[in-house]
Amino acid sequence: MPATTLSVDKIYKLLEEVKDPEIPVLSLVDLGVITHIDIGDKVKIEMTPTFVGCPAIDYMKNDIITTLGKHDIDAEVEVNFRKPWSSDNISEKGKAAIKKFGLAPPPNSKLFTDLEILENAQCPRCNTTNTEIRNPFGPTLCRAIYYCNTCKEAFEQFKPI
Amino acid sequence: MANELNKEAIKELLYKMADDQLILGHRNSEWTGFGPLLEEDIAFSSMAQDKIGHSLALYTLLQDLGEQDPDTVAFTRNANQFRNCIFVELPNGEYDFSLIRHFLYDTAEAIRFEMLSSSTFTPLAQVATKIRGELRYHTMHANTWIKQLGSATEESINRLQKSLEFSIPYALGIFEPSPFQDTLKSEGVFEGEEVLQQKWKNRIVEVLGETNLTVPKWNTVVPQFGGREGKHSEHLQLLLEEMSEVFRSDPSAEW
Numbered sequence: 103m104p105a106t107t108l109s110v111d112k113i114y115k116l117l118e119e120v121k122d123p124e125i126p127v128l129s130l131v132d133l134g135v136i137t138h139i140d141i142g143d144k145v146k147i148e149m150t151p152t153f154v155g156c157p158a159i160d161y162m163k164n165d166i167i168t169t170l171g172k173h174d175i176d177a178e179v180e181v182n183f184r185k186p187w188s189s190d191n192i193s194e195k196g197k198a199a200i201k202k203f204g205l206a207p208p209p210n211s212k213l214f215t216d217l218e219i220l221e222n223a224q225c226p227r228c229n230t231t232n233t234e235i236r237n238p239f240g241p242t243l244c245r246a247i248y249y250c251n252t253c254k255e256a257f258e259q260f261k262p263i
Numbered sequence: 264m265a266n267e268l269n270k271e272a273i274k275e276l277l278y279k280m281a282d283d284q285l286i287l288g289h290r291n292s293e294w295t296g297f298g299p300l301l302e303e304d305i306a307f308s309s310m311a312q313d314k315i316g317h318s319l320a321l322y323t324l325l326q327d328l329g330e331q332d333p334d335t336v337a338f339t340r341n342a343n344q345f346r347n348c349i350f351v352e353l354p355n356g357e358y359d360f361s362l363i364r365h366f367l368y369d370t371a372e373a374i375r376f377e378m379l380s381s382s383t384f385t386p387l388a389q390v391a392t393k394i395r396g397e398l399r400y401h402t403m404h405a406n407t408w409i410k411q412l413g414s415a416t417e418e419s420i421n422r423l424q425k426s427l428e429f430s431i432p433y434a435l436g437i438f439e440p441s442p443f444q445d446t447l448k449s450e451g452v453f454e455g456e457e458v459l460q461q462k463w464k465n466r467i468v469e470v471l472g473e474t475n476l477t478v479p480k481w482n483t484v485v486p487q488f489g490g491r492e493g494k495h496s497e498h499l500q501l502l503l504e505e506m507s508e509v510f511r512s513d514p515s516a517e518w
Contacts, residue, residue: 154393155316183320183386186393211396237302238400239309243316247302263396 108175110139113147120169123158124242127199130162134191137184145170145177150187153243153263189262201226206248206259223259225250233257268450270328272443273384275346276453277328279491280375281321282347283437285337286499287368288314289506290355299358307361310401317397320390327386338510342500348490350433352499359422360430362412366405366470367434371463373398378459383451406470413474420475431479435460435486 117136118129130136130149138148147166151159163179170177189208192200197207206223220238222231223246230252237247238261245258291311298304322333330336350368355361376398379391412419438460447453464481471478489495 150393153313153316153397154320154390155312155314157312183389183393186389186396188396237305238404239302239306241305243309243312247305261400263399 108141108145110141113139113141113145113170113175116170116173116175117147117166120162120165123161123165124244125200125203125205127203128196130166132193132196132199134193134196135162135187137182145175147177147179148184149179149181150183150185151181152187152189154183155243187263189260192260200260204257205245206257208260208262211262220246220262223248223257225253226257227255228252268384268452269443269446272446272450273387273452274325274328274330275441275443276447277321277325277387279346279348279441281318281325281336282345283351283368283372284314284318284321286345286347286502287351287364288312288318289502290351290353290361291365293355294361303358306404307365310365310404313397313401317394320394324386324390334510338507339514340503342495342503343493345493345495345499345503346491347495347499348433348436348439349487349496350430350436350490352490352496352502353433354498357422357426359412359419360426362405362408363423363426363430364434365401366409367430367467368437369398369401369405370466370470371434371437371459373402374462374466375459378454378462382453387452409470409476410473413471413476423474424476427476428479431484433487435484436488436490438463439486439488439491441491 114131114136117131120130122128122130122133133152135149135152136147137150138146140146149163149166159181163181166179167177188211190211192208200207204226206226209223220235222233223235224231225233225248228250230250232251233248234251235246236249236256240247240258244261244263246261247256248259249256288311291307291314294304294307295311296304298307318337319333322330322336325336326332350364353360353364373395376391376395380388380395382388382391409423413423414420438456440456441447444455444457448455468478
C-alpha cells in the first residue's frame with residue numbers, strides 16, 4: 103500500500119487486530135502501549151512496555167510488523183520510555199475486555215498511594231468488593247492475586263501502576 | 264543533553280545501578296521453587312523478573328552511550344569489572360536475611376529512582392519515571408512483611424533483628440562515595456549518594472518504628488565499601504559463573 107493513502111487513524115484501526123499475547127481479547131491500542139505513529143517513507147510506530155521487564159515486548163513488536171505487513175505496509179517499531187505507560191492508559195473498551203476475560207481491571211492509579219487501595223478489588227465475576235489481596239505479585243508482572251469471599255475463589259487483577 | 268554532560272560520570276552511575284539490578288535479580292530468582300510459602304515464591308520470582316528487566320533498560324542506555332550490547336556486558340565480564348555493591352551479591356541464606364536485604368536495598372533503590380526521575384540526563388529520567396512506579400510494589404511488599412514479622416513472634420523478631428544487624432554495614436555500602444559525585448550534582452544528573460543515604464535512613468527508621476525491631480546505632484557501623492570499585496566478596500565470581508553458564512556454552516546462539 104503506498105504511504106500516501108495511509109493515515110494515522112487507519113494505522114490505529116489496523117493495530118486493533120494486534121492483541122496482547124497474554125490477554126488475547128485486548129488490542130495493543132486499547133492497552134495504551136502505542137505512543138506515537140508517524141507516516142513518512144515508512145510507517146514509524148513508537149511503543150512502550152507495560153512493565154520494563156515485560157517479556158512479551160519483542161513478541162508484540164514483531165506482531166505489529168507482521169500484521170501491517172499483511173496489509174502491504176512496511177512498518178518500523180521503536181520501543182522507548184518517552185511516554186511511560188500507566189494502567190490509566192487502558193481505554194474504557196480495554197477495561198471492559200479485561201473484565202470479560204475474567205480479570206479485575208485496574209483502578210485509577212492516582213488513587214493508589216499505599217496498600218490500602220489495593221485491599222479490596224472488585225471481583226470480576228460477582229462485582230463484590232468483599233475481597234482480599236493475597237499477593238501484590240502474580241503469574242505475570244502486571245497481575246496481582248486476590249480472593250473473593252463471596253465466590254470463595256481466587257481471581258487476578260490487572261495492577262494499577 | 265547527553266553530549267554536553269560528562270559521559271564518564273553518567274556511565275559510572277549507570278553501571279553501578281544496572282549491575283545492582285542484575286545481581287540482585289539473579290539472587291531473587293534463586294527463590295523460585297524454594298519460597299517459604301507459595302506467595303513468597305511468586306513474589307521473589309516476579310521481583311527478579313522486574314529487576315533483570317530494569318538492568319536491561321539501564322544497559323541499553325549504556326549501549327546508547329557507546330558501551331557494548333547488554334548481553335555481552337551482562338554475561339562476559341569478570342567479577343572485578345562489576346560495580347554492584349557487595350550487599351546484593353551475598354548468598355540468599357535464610358528467608359530472614361533475604362527479606363531484610365529486600366527491605367533495605369529496595370527502599371534505597373526506590374528513592375534513587377525517585378531522585379533520578381528529574382535528572383537532566385533525559386533518557387535516564389524517562390526510564391527512572393517508569394521504574395519508580397514499579398518499585399512501589401517492591402517496597403510495599405517489603406514493608407508489609409517487615410511490619411508483620413517484625414512484630415509477630417519472639418523467633419521472627421529475633422531472626423530479623425540478627426539479620427538486620429548483619430546487613431546494615433553492607434547496606435551502607437550501597438552509598439559508597441563516587442569519584443564523580445560533584446560532577447553529577449553540578450550538572451543536575453544526580454544529587455548524590457549522601458542525600459540518598461539520608462533520605463533512606465529516614466524511611467528505614469520510620470518503617471522499623473512500627474515494629475519491635477531496634478534501629479541500629481549508625482555511628483558505630485563501619486560500611487562495607489569496595490563493590491563500586493570492583494572489589495567483591497568471593498561470592499560474586501561463583502554467581503557469575505552460574506548465571507552465564509548457558510550463554511558461554513554458545514555465545515552466538517539465537518534464542
